[in-house]
Amino acid sequence: MLKFTERGVYCPQADLYIDPWEPVEKAVVTHGHSDHARWGMGRYLCHVHTAPILRLRLGAAIAIQEVEYGEVITVNGVRISLHPAGHIIGSAQVRLEYEGEIWAVSGDYKLSYDGLSVPYEPIRCHHFVTESTFGLPVYQFPEPDLVFQDINSWCHLNAAEGVNTVLLAYALGKSQSILRQLQPGSRSVFLHGAVANVNAALGEVGYRFVGERITAETDRTALKGAIIVAPPSALGSPWLKKLSPYRIAVCSGWMQLRGARRRRGVDRGFVLSDHCDWDQLNRAVAATEAETVYVTHGYEGPFARWLREQKKIQAHEVHLHGGEATEADL
Numbered sequence: 001m002l003k004f005t006e007r008g009v010y011c012p013q014a015d016l017y018i019d020p021w022e023p024v025e026k027a028v029v030t031h032g033h034s035d036h037a038r039w040g041m042g043r044y045l046c047h048v049h050t051a052p053i054l055r056l057r058l059g060a061a062i063a064i065q066e067v068e069y070g071e072v073i074t075v076n077g078v079r080i081s082l083h084p085a086g087h088i089i090g091s092a093q094v095r096l097e098y099e100g101e102i103w104a105v106s107g108d109y110k111l112s113y114d115g116l117s118v119p120y121e122p123i124r125c126h127h128f129v130t131e132s133t134f135g136l137p138v139y140q141f142p143e144p145d146l147v148f149q150d151i152n153s154w155c156h157l158n159a160a161e162g163v164n165t166v167l168l169a170y171a172l173g174k175s176q177s178i179l180r181q182l183q184p185g186s187r188s189v190f191l192h193g194a195v196a197n198v199n200a201a202l203g204e205v206g207y208r209f210v211g212e213r214i215t216a217e218t219d220r221t222a223l224k225g226a227i228i229v230a231p232p233s234a235l236g237s238p239w240l241k242k243l244s245p246y247r248i249a250v251c252s253g254w255m256q257l258r259g260a261r262r263r264r265g266v267d268r269g270f271v272l273s274d275h276c277d278w279d280q281l282n283r284a285v286a287a288t289e290a291e292t293v294y295v296t297h298g299y300e301g302p303f304a305r306w307l308r309e310q311k312k313i314q315a316h317e318v319h320l321h322g323g324e325a326t327e328a329d330l
Contacts (some may be wrong), residue, residue: 085110093106134299
């Protein structure tokens with residue numbers, strides 16, 4: 001039912017693409033990260049909580065059809081529905097059914113609960129398209145609750161020493177889950193403009209987060225011992241240097257490897273990911289009971305080979321043109 005084309009994952013029967021990276025007429029978008037939601041589509045279909053993010057990032061005038069999880073629409077006989085992916089707010093898997101054949105496209109997803117995103121729900125299907133961002137056995141992530149405890153303890157320590165805490169996390173997704181889990185106490189929480197913009201967009205669908213946008217008028221004396229949440233692009237910027245003294249941490253699945261923290265030149269690395277680790281990927285594939293698995297976005301070769309040789313699943317690696325690592329992978 002699905003084909004892997006130069007424009008993206010294509011369903012001929014419904015004449016639509018899933019997360020296309022080139023302009024098409026009809027696009028189903030799994031979530032709002034820039035490697036999945038791109039400008040130039042004629043019409044977008046997404047979850048209701050992704051819609052304000054698409055308007056923020058792609059323009060208020062784009063044509064969007066919004067659906068709830070589990071809501072079915074039928075296009076030329078293909079039953080299409082979105083289901084929780086657990087990746088970020090509004091993230092979705094895509095289920096397509098046609099003449100008894102069922103496909104599921106994961107988008108980006110995780111099985112661990114971040115305290116904010118609607119938890120992942122496995123889809124039983126014949127064919128499963130899965131990402132593999134962390135598709136190597138070395139990636140074994142700690143429970144998010146333990147990581148959030150560690151983050152809060154570090155923030156307390158820094159404040160006690162009169163130092164600001166800078167948490168680098170992507171503006172959409174991880175920043176919101178961190179803000180939801182922060183225990184700032186008497187300390188103030190401040191936000192980079194990119195994070196504040198996303199929070200404002202999500203406010204349109206009922207989400208509220210702590211934190212004040214940093215502007216030119218922000219009183220720098222109020223920043224003593226504060227918590228500052230910013231995207232990784234702020235690292236080394238003049239904007240950040242004005243907020244010293246501070247200690248910086250990167251929140252990312254890549255922090256599983258010590259060398260990643262050293263290369264970034266930060267004080268701490270918290271292993272916090274919005275993707276599946278190795279064990280989660282294996283559990284997810286098993287839960288679908290899929291006969292065929294297509295592995296994309298990441299370590300396609302090693303994970304597909306593992307599924308074939310160790311799990312006896314018919315697995316294929318698919319190198320999608322739009323699968324380069326971007327903000328969603330950090």
